[in-house]
Amino acid sequence: MPQNIKRRELLAGAGAALLLGSLPGCAVGLRDTSRRPTAAETLSFPRLRASVDRITRITVCTRPFRAQGPRLELERIGEKSVVHNYGHGGSGWSLSWGSSGIAVAKALSTGERDIGVIGCGALGITSALLLRRAGARVTIYAKELPPNVRSSLATGLWTPDSRICFDENATPEFKQTWAAMARDSYRTYQTLMGLPGNPVEFIDSFAVSDTADTHRHHDASPTDTRPKFAELQRELISDLIPNSAEYGPGTHPFANRYLRRNTFMMFNLASYSRMLMSDFLANGGKIEIVEFHSPGDLATLRQKTLVNATGYGARALFNDSSLTPVRGQLARLIPQPEVNYGLYYKGVSFVPRRDGLVFQSVGEDDYYGFNDATAEPDPTEANFAVTTIAQLFANA
Numbered sequence: 583m584p585q586n587i588k589r590r591e592l593l594a595g596a597g598a599a600l601l602l603g604s605l606p607g608c609a610v611g612l613r614d615t616s617r618r619p620t621a622a623e624t625l626s627f628p629r630l631r632a633s634v635d636r637i638t639r640i641t642v643c644t645r646p647f648r649a650q651g652p653r654l655e656l657e658r659i660g661e662k663s664v665v666h667n668y669g670h671g672g673s674g675w676s677l678s679w680g681s682s683g684i685a686v687a688k689a690l691s692t693g694e695r696d697i698g699v700i701g702c703g704a705l706g707i708t709s710a711l712l713l714r715r716a717g718a719r720v721t722i723y724a725k726e727l728p729p730n731v732r733s734s735l736a737t738g739l740w741t742p743d744s745r746i747c748f749d750e751n752a753t754p755e756f757k758q759t760w761a762a763m764a765r766d767s768y769r770t771y772q773t774l775m776g777l778p779g780n781p782v783e784f785i786d787s788f789a790v791s792d793t794a795d796t797h798r799h800h801d802a803s804p805t806d807t808r809p810k811f812a813e814l815q816r817e818l819i820s821d822l823i824p825n826s827a828e829y830g831p832g833t834h835p836f837a838n839r840y841l842r843r844n845t846f847m848m849f850n851l852a853s854y855s856r857m858l859m860s861d862f863l864a865n866g867g868k869i870e871i872v873e874f875h876s877p878g879d880l881a882t883l884r885q886k887t888l889v890n891a892t893g894y895g896a897r898a899l900f901n902d903s904s905l906t907p908v909r910g911q912l913a914r915l916i917p918q919p920e921v922n923y924g925l926y927y928k929g930v931s932f933v934p935r936r937d938g939l940v941f942q943s944v945g946e947d948d949y950y951g952f953n954d955a956t957a958e959p960d961p962t963e964a965n966f967a968v969t970t971i972a973q974l975f976a977n978a
């Protein structure tokens with residue numbers, strides 16, 4: 583990734599919805615990420631059948647943003663030791679293994695080996711699996727299970743710094759913790775490539791623009807006083823980011839437009855979630871369906887140590903007003919197995935998930951959907967996302 587490109591441009595340039603990354607232990611130098619000249623080869627794309635009549639479902643999720651970053655701490659509540667593991671913004675899946683590794687170490691430090699996990703989303707199921715692998719007895723307590731949890735409604739791209747915190751709160755200590763979480767998670771995802779159902783795979787994603795300079799970073803207006811979101815990938819894990827490439831008119835089927843290619847890790851969440859649940863249960867994990875309304879309800883559980891992985895639900899359950907909702911809506915279309923590329927065009931992202939093509943309006947900056955807890959699907963927004971991408975194929 584070019585050093586002068588910030589995260590906002592990366593998301594636009596690679597079609598990542600914020601929507602909602604070389605093993606770190608190996609001796610690998612930083613890749614040459616200087617700007618490449620226009621690629622010489624000619625691109626071809628299996629035709630995407632993007633039309634509103636192929637929409638099968640519209641879903642809305644609420645991403646849990648905390649200005650100071652994820653909450654990863656041990657708290658004493660009554661007679662319980664509660665390890666918090668939530669508030670990852672749009673980076674829940676991306677950081678799940680690394681973040682849960684930290685939470686598990688804190689939980690085991692209490693000396694208990696019978697541990698409860700509250701919640702069964704991205705952070706809950708990975709925390710539970712890591713606890714089981716460490717030899718603990720584990721019970722997940724949750725109101726809902728996949729696919730009926732917020733994490734199942736995520737975009738499905740590896741975006742480890744998507745609304746992770748405000749830049750002013752990205753202290754050196756936080757950056758070190760974040761980089762460790764990102765690298766640990768990336769290393770784990772490397773072990774899941776090529777498994778049945780393709781739970782994790784890489785895709786090329788192409789940012790499409792009508793002008794040659796669209797990919798350059800445009801600074802915010804001087805009158806925009808909103809805090810900036812932290813952009814950490816370029817600074818801390820650039821060695822995990824494959825080089826980008828640019829394509830001019832005549833090298834692709836999208837008329838006189840300009841393309842930038844980036845490579846992303848993608849999660850096919852239906853198969854991935856099913857795999858995680860199966861692994862947990864096959865390894866002796868237990869699940870109980872229960873709903874908690876206040877921290878006092880935790881007293882009914884037999885375990886003395888708990889991991890709280892309730893995501894945005896922690897705002898109500900633990901009265902955590904530091905959580906800000908970030909609304910994200912997906913229009914899901916009938917899958918096309920032959921389509922293996924992503925697209926971004928005019929503020930709309932397309933991700934070729936195998937469990938259903940995903941279209942999402944992501945806007946021009948990270949504040950799209952910020953502080954919006956609306957959960958009702960918007961068909962107009964869904965139709966706009968699909969028809970915007972469909973424009974690319976009008977004369978292709």
